[in-house]
């Protein structure tokens with residue numbers, strides 16, 4: 001008997017971006033969307049078009065570029081949101097509008113201040129309006145996990161009649177537990193008379209660490225779409241992690257009556273890309289994509305795996321894209337080898353000039369560092385992208401003096417709007433001195449919220465990748481920089497963040513507004 005298809009709806013670019021500090025630029029979203037499409041994700045929720053001009057443009061750009069996946073825009077159950085989402089997804093080969101309205105007593109009474117009848121009416125109007133833009137309309141009763149099943153049955157039957165083709169049941173606050181959430185899905189599908197005219201979907205948050213468990217329980221009870229994010233990124237404790245859902249279903253085909261059509265070998269690429277763009281590093285013991293996910297430390301395990309892999313491994317590392325031979329290029333590698341590896345990593349250059357720029361950076365790095373790994377190449381691409389986007393401030397040069405017992409001093413030269421400026425500052429340490437010199441020159445006054453350094457690869461010659469998070473006028477922005485010298489990487493990341501402060505617009509949070 002052939003199995004059902006489990007639809008994978010990725011919301012890294014929308015709910016994932018709602019993680020405090022995970023905001024992404026339009027170009028970053030395009031890079032992630034391309035990687036998701038290559039992995040054959042069915043639906044990419046690209047953003048919340050009404051939130052800001054930047055969000056609208058990102059959804060539109062993703063809709064223009066992505067050809068194989070459906071591109072979705074989120075909208076509250078409001079005319080203005082739906083019109084904006086409809087406009088944003090217009091260029092897509094296949095576009096979806098996802099509209100939502102809260103249905104739990106607590107949300108209806110305190111947040112919406114609407115009666116249940118008014119909520120049903122607003123949901124129907126939203127779905128009917130969305131259908132004027134596309135035949136592919138998803139409706140979510142927000143906080144369904146704390147809503148009354150009777151009311152859910154009433155409103156969902158009505159929105160399916162009005163044209164909703166996907167019904168998504170969100171556990172918005174991560175309150176549910178697997179057996180009960182699974183039963184809720186079964187009950188809704190059984191009791192709603194026209195449930196066969198829509199795909200039932202789930203969207204689980206991880207506040208109690210149960211997002212994946214709840215999603216899988218729902219699949220066992222009839223859900224055929226799961227909403228999830230790369231690395232489990234998302235609001236608060238995050239969403240269900242895409243890689244865990246997909247690999248659980250793939251690995252336990254003896255239990256699941258469905259499977260996805262994802263190319264799982266792309267999982268690691270997506271994970272690394274999202275982590276490097278957002279600065280949210282993956283914990284080493286994270287399932288599937290953590291550095292230790294396939295590492296065997298104890299002698300007994302190593303012995304067992306060497307004798308027969310199945311003794312301790314339930315999946316093959318290469319099936320999720322862990323490469324066994326990570327060394328890719330070195331000082332003597334030519335332009336062709338470089339270009340080939342880049343395209344294997346799904347990195348496309350818009351022009352020969354862009355390719356030449358990154359190739360020159362690769363040669364400079366290869367002079368300093370003997371072995372160049374995939375992670376180094378991704379960092380080089382990040383840097384080049386940053387330079388294209390952010391024209392106002394560029395790091396020209398820097399010199400930092402540190403000595404035991406002395407106060408560190410940094411001399412920094414920046415190019416600001418085409419003119420070079422120089423400043424000197426001292427600080428608690430070399431990075432502090434450097435950031436102070438940059439602040440003297442730019443006067444932006446952003447406050448630093450996070451500073452983190454990671455070695456991109458192993459060894460003392462590894463590049464350090466620095467992520468900074470700054471806040472200015474309520475906007476929280478990430479910056480990244482990489483270099484074999486971590487103080488220079490720090491300066492690059494700070495300059496990158498400041499450029500984004502100057503060039504990115506603010507945004508509204510989808511679940512904050514009323515209807």
Ligand code: KIV
Pocket residue numbers: 015100140142143170171172173203205510
């Ligand atoms: O968590 C939630 O309820 C959401 C909805 C917009 C689906 O993100």
Ligand code: ZN
Pocket residue numbers: 015170172203205235
């Ligand atoms: Zn959510």
